[in-house]
Amino acid sequence: GNSVTQMEGPVTLSEEAFLTINCTYTATGYPSLFWYVQYPGEGLQLLLKATKADDKGSNKGFEATYRKETTSFHLEKGSVQVSDSAVYFCALPANQAGTALIFGKGTTLSVSS
Amino acid sequence: DAGVIQSPRHEVTEMGQEVTLRCKPISGHNSLFWYRQTMMRGLELLIYFNNNVPIDDSGMPEDRFSAKMPNASFSTLKIQPSEPRDSAVYFCASDVHTGIGGYTFGSGTRLTVV
Numbered sequence: 001g002n003s004v005t006q007m008e009g010p011v012t013l014s015e016e017a018f019l020t021i022n023c024t025y026t027a028t029g030y031p032s033l034f035w036y037v038q039y040p041g042e043g044l045q046l047l048l049k050a051t052k053a054d055d056k057g058s059n060k061g062f063e064a065t066y067r068k069e070t071t072s073f074h075l076e077k078g079s080v081q082v083s084d085s086a087v088y089f090c091a092l093p094a095n096q097a098g099t100a101l102i103f104g105k106g107t108t109l110s111v112s113s
Numbered sequence: 114d115a116g117v118i119q120s121p122r123h124e125v126t127e128m129g130q131e132v133t134l135r136c137k138p139i140s141g142h143n144s145l146f147w148y149r150q151t152m153m154r155g156l157e158l159l160i161y162f163n164n165n166v167p168i169d170d171s172g173m174p175e176d177r178f179s180a181k182m183p184n185a186s187f188s189t190l191k192i193q194p195s196e197p198r199d200s201a202v203y204f205c206a207s208d209v210h211t212g213i214g215g216y217t218f219g220s221g222t223r224l225t226v227v
Contacts (some may be wrong), residue, residue: 041220042220042221043117043204043219043220043221044204044206044216044218045218046215046216046217049215094158099168099169100146100161100169101146101158101216102158103155103156104155105155106155106156
């Protein structure tokens with residue numbers, strides 16, 4: 001089956017700093033790739049997705065590009081805000097049949113003013 | 114739409130008791146997923162349904178765990194008997210089609226077994 005690895009956290013940044021959270025995957029074929037965000041006490045929310053190679057998903061200032069050459073889907077934001085403090089999860093389907101999503105371990109981001 | 118609704122939000126129970134967690138998916142979503150989240154193991158897929166039919170329950174940890182989806186608008190996850198190691202946050206999520214779009218998650222049920 002497919003697998004996903006994301007960088008360990010926590011990541012601590014000052015407001016307006018640049019953010020990168022690394023995500024790499026192993027997969028058969030070219031599955032859709034996802035980033036989810038979880039705020040304290042809440043369920044996960046879809047942040048962005050990309051459905052094919054070289055696609056760039058974007059939302060709320062966050063971006064991630066589907067790189068099949070490096071099997072990566074790194075999350076970036078040019079200027080983080082305190083309100084971006086949350087846990088971020090990279091995800092993809094468990095296998096080529098397009099079954100349920102599997103998630104990385106999550107990366108905690110803490111942004112201070 | 115009210116989103117995916119889970120109940121209860123918090124559950125504290127004694128070891129050996131039966132626990133039932135409930136989920137109402139978004140109307141029109143035909144896939145439903147149960148996940149368990151712990152600090153040690155992260156998010157684990159327990160079981161998922163497509164059109165009310167269980168497709169893969171290989172993530173269900175033991176026979177003490179069971180899940181049902183009697184109709185398109187309701188699912189339950191039952192633990193009987195419960196054990197302290199079952200303490201976790203249990204999430205339900207629904208989707209229009211498995212793995213294509215993005216899930217909508219409920220707010221979760223925090224289960225504590227003492």
